[in-house]
Amino acid sequence: MEVTNPLYRGQGIHVIASIFTVDHGVVKVLLIKRKNEPYKDKWALVGGALYNNEDLMDGLKREVKEKSGISDIDLTLIDVFGKVDRSPVMRMVAISYLGVIDINRVNILKETQKTSNAVWTPLDEVSNLAYDHEEIIASSFEKLKHMILNSNILASLFPDGFTMPEIQKTYEAILGIQLDRRNFRRKLLSLDLIEDTGNTQVFAGRKPAKVYRFKDKILDISVFNI
């Protein structure tokens, strides 16, 4: 069968990743600088056009690898962006994904065939991006706030474990609120999501903190307890 209707022609799919980290209490997103048109020399999220012979996740991981060097990251579907004019080249529908990664565990490629720079950018410094990528980041960040409350997505931020004060600061940075130390600890422990490693970590001049790690477990609580 052949498609002849011109209304169906000239369409493509973008797969795009909002990759977040939390660095010293600041939430950052990975941006790359584009080498090519459209939006040459503009900052943008990692991602690109899907090939017609690859599945969505394969294309996404290929794009992430090509443009950032990151090869080992879990990405979750977040949203879809399809305004007719969102790309100046052709009709592109963007499928957006979210990932979280430990900034210290990954070497970001500063330059690739298609990018001239790559920077972890604090959320409040994000502006003037290519395409509708600012909107995509906003939608992903909202979802991230939700996900840290309903999943173990932060496990990938702490591959070697974490102390309670550390992870609490991460929650506070992402949610933008202050939390009570004692209740936070009790709540996180009660979820059966993390476990004590038996180790401690010492910072200068302070009492050593216990190190916990995430269990290999998916949490997906529902709210409404009827």
Place this chain on the structure above:
Amino acid sequence: MEVTNPLYRGQGIHVIASIFTVDHGVVKVLLIKRKNEPYKDKWALVGGALYNNEDLMDGLKREVKEKSGISDIDLTLIDVFGKVDRSPVMRMVAISYLGVIDINRVNILKETQKTSNAVWTPLDEVSNLAYDHEEIIASSFEKLKHMILNSNILASLFPDGFTMPEIQKTYEAILGIQLDRRNFRRKLLSLDLIEDTGNTQVFAGRKPAKVYRFKDKILDISVFNI
């Protein structure tokens, strides 16, 4: 700018709606019978290929209108399906949406230019559909279960209001579990989501039931109360 790379050609977007209702305690989904290839004479969800000059929601509503006659329905993005071979015609990525509608308030078109029949089908009788539509229904139904616990999506099932026993049966049908009458009522009222209309509805031989209605309010609770 022109796209010459063949890897980017021959792609299209499906917009697809899983439209659910609850009819006498049975959850049903709207299926249409296709008149044309591919999957001629197969049952399928309402939906079709997006035009390259229309936004996603516009294309979706056009398809829903064309193939079912339904013109007034809220649809929510649910999921994306993009396996390379999900369509035999060309590379199609499907964006799936979810809607709920009162079966008594809508006249479904039994035949259209592209469909030869339309039926509200109980979920457990759904089988042998076109494309990956069974998978799409499964994903949408899971999300529906979640949404009735976290949003006022059921408002569209009861445009004229509802009684507590009625809506409880609806929750039970969708969730597949039994609920305690007294606690269900208290919980639903405590959410500040519905209000008493002051009216009652009488069934034969029974005490009249109060009629409630949904407030115009979006509910999006988070779970984890830290």
Place this chain on the structure above:
DNA sequence: GCAAAAGTGTTAGGAGTACACCCATGC
């Protein structure tokens, strides 16, 4: 010993759960 930050416990209030009784209707 002192400052800084980590660890722990207690209590009051609110939400969830389980359960029993009264009430309005049609026949």
Place this chain on the structure above:
DNA sequence: GCATGGGTGTACTCCTAACACTTTTGC
């Protein structure tokens, strides 16, 4: 009056929220 099903209240438990003291370290 009786069967059917709708409406309401209460006690127990558990989770949450607010809050203060003790412990360990480096200097």
